[in-house]
Amino acid sequence: xxxxxxxxxxxxxxxxxxxxxxxxxxxxxxxxxxxxxxxxxxxxxxxxxxxxxxxxxxxxxxxxxxxxxxxxxxxxxxxxxxxxxxxxxxxxxxxxxxxxxxxxxxxxxxxxxxxxxxxxxxxxxxxxxxxxxxxxxxxxxxxxxxxxxxxxxxxxxxxxxxxxxxxxxxxxxxxxxxxxxxxxxxxxxxxxxxxxxxxxxxxxxxxxxxxxxxxxxxxxxxxxxxxxxxxxxxxxxxxxxxxxxxxxxxxxxxxxxxxxxxxxxxxxxxxxxxxxxxxxxxxxxxxxxxxxxxxxxxxxxxxxxxxxxxxxxxxxxxxxxxxxxxxxxxxxxxxxxxxxxxxxxxxxxxxxxxxxxxxxxxxxxxxxxxxxxxxxxxxxxxxxxxxxxxxxxxxxxxxxxxxxxxxxxxxxxxxxxxxxxxxxxxxxxxxxxxxxxxxxxxxxxxxxxxxxxxxxxxxxxxxxxxxxxxxxxxxxxxxxxxxxxxxxxxxxxxxxxxxxxxxxxxxxxxxxxxxxxxxxxxxxxxxxxxxxxxxxxxxxx
Numbered sequence: 001x002x003x004x005x006x007x008x009x010x011x012x013x014x015x016x017x018x019x020x021x022x023x024x025x026x027x028x029x030x031x032x033x034x035x036x037x038x039x040x041x042x043x044x045x046x047x048x049x050x051x052x053x054x055x056x057x058x059x060x061x062x063x064x065x066x067x068x069x070x071x072x073x074x075x076x077x078x079x080x081x082x083x084x085x086x087x088x089x090x091x092x093x094x095x096x097x098x099x100x101x102x103x104x105x106x107x108x109x110x111x112x113x114x115x116x117x118x119x120x121x122x123x124x125x126x127x128x129x130x131x132x133x134x135x136x137x138x139x140x141x142x143x144x145x146x147x148x149x150x151x152x153x154x155x156x157x158x159x160x161x162x163x164x165x166x167x168x169x170x171x172x173x174x175x176x177x178x179x180x181x182x183x184x185x186x187x188x189x190x191x192x193x194x195x196x197x198x199x200x201x202x203x204x205x206x207x208x209x210x211x212x213x214x215x216x217x218x219x220x221x222x223x224x225x226x227x228x229x230x231x232x233x234x235x236x237x238x239x240x241x242x243x244x245x246x247x248x249x250x251x252x253x254x255x256x257x258x259x260x261x262x263x264x265x266x267x268x269x270x271x272x273x274x275x276x277x278x279x280x281x282x283x284x285x286x287x288x289x290x291x292x293x294x295x296x297x298x299x300x301x302x303x304x305x306x307x308x309x310x311x312x313x314x315x316x317x318x319x320x321x322x323x324x325x326x327x328x329x330x331x332x333x334x335x336x337x338x339x340x341x342x343x344x345x346x347x348x349x350x351x352x353x354x355x356x357x358x359x360x361x362x363x364x365x366x367x368x369x370x371x372x373x374x375x376x377x378x379x380x381x382x383x384x385x386x387x388x389x390x391x392x393x394x395x396x397x398x399x400x401x402x403x404x405x406x407x408x409x410x411x412x413x414x415x416x417x418x419x420x421x422x423x424x425x426x427x428x429x430x431x432x433x434x435x436x437x438x439x440x441x442x443x444x445x446x447x448x449x450x451x452x453x454x455x456x457x458x459x460x461x462x463x464x465x466x467x468x469x470x471x472x473x474x475x476x477x478x479x480x481x482x483x484x485x486x487x488x489x490x491x492x493x494x495x496x497x498x499x500x501x502x503x504x505x506x507x508x509x510x511x512x513x514x515x516x517x518x519x520x521x522x523x524x525x526x527x528x529x530x531x532x533x534x535x536x537x538x539x540x541x
Contacts, residue, residue, distance in 0.1 A: 102450055103497040107155050109457065109466075110490045113481065114152065114160055116465035117144050123171060129465035130479040138188070139178035139233065141212075142167065147188050147487035149196040149205075150515055154503065155494060165196075169204045174212045177234040182219045182227060183252035185212065187513040188483065190259045195515035197266070206266055213263055213272060224302030225278035226253050240299070247296040253279055254317050258511050265520045283317065290329065291322035292345065320368055324381065327361070331384065334415045339394060340387040341410055352410040353419065359392035359428040361385075363435030367505075370439070382440075389436055391416075392429040393448045399472040402455035404429065424468040424480070425460060427488035427514065434496040438505065449496045456489075488514035 121127035121134025125143040128135055137143070145164050152161040190209050197205035212233075219227040219238040228238035229252040240246055257276040264273035282302045283293065294304045317323065330343045330350065342358050343350040365385035372378035395404035398416060404426075405418035430449050437445035459475055460466045466485055470476040491514050495503060508516040 099446070099497045102446075102453075103494055106453060106490055106494045106497065107157075109453075109461070110151060110155055110486065110494070111157065111160075112461070113466050113486050113490065114148060114157070117148075117481070117486075118160075118163075120464060123167060126483055127465050127481045128479045129462055129467050129481050130477065132464050138184060139176050139180050141174065141176075141180075141185070141189055142172055143188055144481075144483040144486060146172070146192040146196075147483040147513065149192055150199055151486055151491045151494075153196065153199045154491065154516075161200075165200075165202060165204070168193075168196075168208060172208060174208075174215055174233050177232065179230050179232050179237075179239075180216075181252070182216055182229055182231055182238075183249075183255060185216060186256045186259050187511055187515075188487070190216075190256075190263070191511040191513050191515035191517070192487065194259060194262050194266070194517055195511075198516070198518040209263060210267060213260070217271070217275065220275040220278070222299040224299055225275070225282050226297055226299040226302055227256075227275075227279070228299055229253070244296060246298070248299045250293055250295050250297055250317060253297060253299075254283065255512050258509065258517065262517045262520070283319070287319055287322070290326045291319060291324070292326040292330075293317055321371075324365075324368070327365075328384070332410070333387075334410050335413055337394075337415045339391040339410075339415055340384065341391055341408070341416075342388070353407060354391075354410070355407045356392070356395055356404045356426055357428055359388075359395070359432055361432070362389035362392060363432035366432070366436050366439045385432075385436065386440075389429075389432050389445070389448075392432060393452075395429065396452055396455060401459045401469060401472045401475050402451065403459055403469060403472045405472050418472065421471045421473055422469060422478070423460075423472050424478070425456070425466060425482050425485040425489055427484060427492055430489060430492045430496065431514065434492045437496060438500050446496055449493055453493050484513060 116129060117127045117134075120129070120132045121144070123142055123145065124134030125136045125138045125141060126134065127144065145167060149161065149164055149168075152164060190213055193205045193209035193212070196202070197209065215233045215236070216231060218236040219229075219231045221238070222228065226248050229240050229244075229248050231238040240248055257280065260272040260276035264270050286297075286303060287293070297304050327342065330345060331340055332343060332350075332352065333340045341352070341354045342361060344353050345351070362385040365381050365388070369378045369381040369385065372381065392404075394416070395408060396402050399405065399418060401423075403423045406420035406422050406424075407418075408416045409419050410416055430452055433445040433449045433452075437443070437449075456466065459469060460477070462477070465481045468478045468480055468482070470478050503516050507519055509519055510516050
């Protein structure tokens with residue numbers, strides 16, 4: 001049989017698509033119309049079933065969350081997932097309407113803070129919201145803008161990020177006759193630029209990070225390798241502040257490792273990493289058996305001075321596990337509520353005082369607990385982290401404004417009393433809550449974080465930004481929106497209500513200013529570089 005030509009075959013198909021064909025055959029037109037109507041009904045019925053199914057899932061999720069909330073309020077905490085183990089915790093968080101709503105509220109707070117900065121202090125270091133003007137508290141380096149880059153990116157605020165990026169490219173200059181803090185410039189500016197580079201891949205951020213770090217490097221030109229804490233950005237003259245009697249501050253000297261190693265990895269230039277690692281080697285030479293270095297160290301001799309040991313202001317260090325035993329020796333608990341707290345040590349005596357700044361410690365402990373081979377020790381450290389987090393949360397809950405003071409004193413039978421009573425929008429407690437929630441899955445930490453966020457909204461939010469409080473007892477407001485409120489406090493709150501896959505701990509490590517840096521494998525090894533934890537995750541001592 002002869003094969004039909006392709007042209008005649010295709011013409012036969014096309015005639016069924018010609019409207020004239022059906023106009024001459026009304027029965028077939030009616031049949032086609034019936035098929036179309038039936039298919040349409042079937043499609044919309046399917047869509048209705050899908051919507052009803054999604055609605056039912058959402059309703060059940062709400063009911064489960066409601067029951068969990070009731071159990072938590074009754075003091076019962078469920079670490080295990082009540083829904084099928086086949087559904088990951090990340091997926092549950094994705095569909096959790098409470099987390100979604102809270103995250104959007106935090107994002108809106110960031111938009112309000114950012115827009116206020118743009119309107120009243122664009123390009124300057126920090127905003128004074130009450131007087132609606134900017135000030136250059138860090139030498140005019142655009143501290144709030146640079147500090148906010150990664151927060152804007154993580155929250156998906158693309159237009160805001162792009163505008164900030166353009167300012168960095170066109171207006172950010174470090175050629176300033178200004179004595180900058182090596183510590184603050186490293187954690188805020190170097191860290192912020194490196195994080196923006198790791199997130200966006202835009203090389204302008206890496207170039208700027210290299211520029212400012214090259215200007216900081218002369219601070220490390222000491223006989224011991226311990227850096228000076230201040231340096232003139234234009235002339236490279238380094239020195240220490242007069243009030244330290246020529247000594248360097250341990251936190252300032254031991255907190256640049258993460259940024260400097262990251263910069264060497266990304267540029268291929270080893271000089272930054274060498275400077276940072278020399279500091280650690282010097283500290284190892286003088287490391288005490290109890291793991292507790294004082295807060296002052298001589299940059300010439302490399303030896304320590306007699307000074308306070310504190311986990312609050314002015315101290316940071318690595319050598320983590322050794323310091324654990326030292327921390328435990330500084331820990332006490334109150335009566336009648338059994339709040340655990342970390343004392344300060346002066347010589348051989350302990351002072352029953354704890355800074356809110358030390359509230360980074362619960363997150364550090366929780367993160368480090370997983371590194372112990374001894375499961376009993378790991379459990380002990382994790383339990384201490386949880387107890388200290390409870391104390392830090394109650395720093396907030398025990399004041400009339402529900403915002404924490406700067407430090408607390410502890411007296412027998414009185415639990416805790418506010419010492420210095422200001423609040424400057426600090427992030428340490430919500431940072432630890434974010435770590436503990438991710439590492440335990442206990443939603444109590446999310447609830448605590450939400451309480452703190454609501455207190456900020458009630459007491460610190462004004463029409464032109466966010467302000468701290470001069471007194472957490474009276475609620476009297478100050479006139480400063482700290483750059484770390486956008487860089488740290490709001491970012492940690494956003495991540496507290498986000499799936500753990502958002503800036504995953506497996507891929508990112510946070511610096512002291514909450515700037516996430518991507519973990520870079522070494523020599524094909526899947527593990528991170530030897531500096532595996534952020535400086536914030538090291539001991540303040």
